[in-house]
Amino acid sequence: MDIQPTHLRPISSRRFRLTFGPDHSLKSKIDPLRIMQPTIDHFRQFAIGPYFWFIVDLKKWKTVCGGGEVEKMTPLRMQELFNDDHQKIHDITHPMDLHKVNAFSSFYVNLFLSLPVERKPYVKMALYFRILNSNNEYYWIMVQYPDSIHDWDGAFVYGLVFATDISHFKKDGQPMMSILDTFDGNCQQFYCTEQKTLTSTLHTCEITKSERNVLHYLALGFSSKEIASKLNLSIKTIDNHRQNMLHKTSSRSSAELISFCVTNGYL
Numbered sequence: 001m002d003i004q005p006t007h008l009r010p011i012s013s014r015r016f017r018l019t020f021g022p023d024h025s026l027k028s029k030i031d032p033l034r035i036m037q038p039t040i041d042h043f044r045q046f047a048i049g050p051y052f053w054f055i056v057d058l059k060k061w062k063t064v065c066g067g068g069e070v071e072k073m074t075p076l077r078m079q080e081l082f083n084d085d086h087q088k089i090h091d092i093t094h095p096m097d098l099h100k101v102n103a104f105s106s107f108y109v110n111l112f113l114s115l116p117v118e119r120k121p122y123v124k125m126a127l128y129f130r131i132l133n134s135n136n137e138y139y140w141i142m143v144q145y146p147d148s149i150h151d152w153d154g155a156f157v158y159g160l161v162f163a164t165d166i167s168h169f170k171k172d173g174q175p176m177m178s179i180l181d182t183f184d185g186n187c188q189q190f191y192c193t194e195q196k197t198l199t200s201t202l203h204t205c206e207i208t209k210s211e212r213n214v215l216h217y218l219a220l221g222f223s224s225k226e227i228a229s230k231l232n233l234s235i236k237t238i239d240n241h242r243q244n245m246l247h248k249t250s251s252r253s254s255a256e257l258i259s260f261c262v263t264n265g266y267l
Contacts, residue, residue, distance in 0.1 A: 008107055008192045010099035013090050019106040020058045020156050032057075032149055032158040033065050039147040040067075043162045048219040048262070050165040054081065054089075058156045061086045073141075073165055075132050094130035094138050097175040100192035101129050101143075104177035107190065108145070111179070113154060122183035128166070128262075129175040139167040142262065169262045180266065182209065187266065207245060207266045214241040215266065219258045 032055050040053060052073055054066030063086050070078055074092055081088060090098060108125045115123060127143040147160040177190040207215065217227040224238045231238070242254065251257040 006188060006190045008100075008103045008190055010192055011103045011106060012099060013087070013102055016102035016106050017061060019109050030149070032160075035149060036147045036158075036160045039160060040162075043144075043146060046216045046220075047162075047164055048166070048216070048258075049168060051163060053160065053162045056086050056159050056161060058159055063089070064158075068163075072134055073131075073163070075134055075136055089131075092132040094132075097129040100175045101127055103192050104175075104190055105145075108177065108179065109156065112148075113156075119181075119183060122181055124180045124182065125177060126180075127175070127177050128170065128173075131163075139165065140170040142166045166262055169259045207248065207261065211241045211245050212266060214238055215245065215258070215261055218242065218254050219261075 036055060043051075043053070050069045050073055052066065052068030052070045054063045056062070057064050063082055066082050070076060070081055074081070076088060076092065093101060104127055112120060112123065125145060128140060129143070130138040131141055133139050142164045144162045144164075145159055146162055148156055149158040151157050174191055176192075178187055179190070180187045213231060214227055217230055222230065224235050224242070227233075227238045228235045242257075245257055245261075246252070246254075249257055249260045251260055
């Protein structure tokens, strides 16, 4: 099925900060790391490449804690990133990508806040853009916002950010965002440009929950036999899921399948 991607306009970092509204705070002191630890552990298990993560205090615009391969994936030292101004992450983002990433993130935050409580757990987003590595060279990462903490008015107070190196899958292209609604299997894609319209169309397909489970292990380099053992399924079932996904995505190999699914937000 071919769809027209949604078009957004770039916005500045200053305007992006206004997305989170006035300086709300929680009525009682909490430990965001303790609350978000199960989500962090889950993402560690399913990471498809080198990664780092951090928790942002969105009212103070401060990165309060984090972990992973920060010093390999960025030019920053660990102490430079954590317990310091979140602007440092913006400073290592490709200058041609930054305002687009701001627009994507702002759109997603507003969309997420508008959703009914029962629909929020089904909505997953991913950003694709370039940052500097430890050699001061730009490369592609996938960024996800898998967890957040809100105040009594529903405004964001803390956000968990998970950044994965996808340079082994993605070498070029435009910054983009995908939003996957696992409730109905819908995947929407977003690009950002000053132009009024985009003429290209994008291909989307329905990847089932069972297929996504297999997909994660394929991306990690597991064989059909290993995946079957992990999911307690037969090797034939795993191979059938793989073949179904190859057919749905018009991919000729597992590598093409993974690249498609990274780009389209299914991973």
